[in-house]
Amino acid sequence: MSLLSFLLGEKKKTAAVAKERLQIILAHERSGSRAGQPDYLPALQRELVAVISKYVAINPADLKVSLERQDNLEVLEVKIELPDGGR
Template identity: 85%
Template sequence: MSLLSFLLGEKKKSAAVAKERLQIILAHERAGRNASEPDYLPALQRDLVAVISKYIAINPDDIKVHLERQDNLEVLEVKIELPETR
């Protein structure tokens, strides 16, 4: 590790930042489940569209985020339809 990177810190990749944000959102949602809090899925979907749009031209309707709860199990499903490359 160079002295400059130690002093300035290293720039994180956008995928790592997105993963950290998703983990924080999920941990927060698990910790404080109550009906008065707004649903985070629409905001998560907007963030995903913004990040993916930086790299690929994509229609916002091509990203679907769905959370399914069954007993003690939660499944977060993210479906992304990428445009065909030619």
């Protein structure tokens, strides 16, 4: 070990720095609730069922709400299976 590297400290290799940064990003992504899904989705789903039920009789299990990340966008997807006859 040279005196200069001892005084200045050894620089980390680029791959090690990139790996460390990736681990930080992954830890941040994983720290979100329920695999990255926001806390408000279950409440949003219940409220949608309540509003739609005012106009059409639906089974709460027939409504699915999900949030997907695509590049820099978040896409909220709502799937509703409506009965044939309605109310």
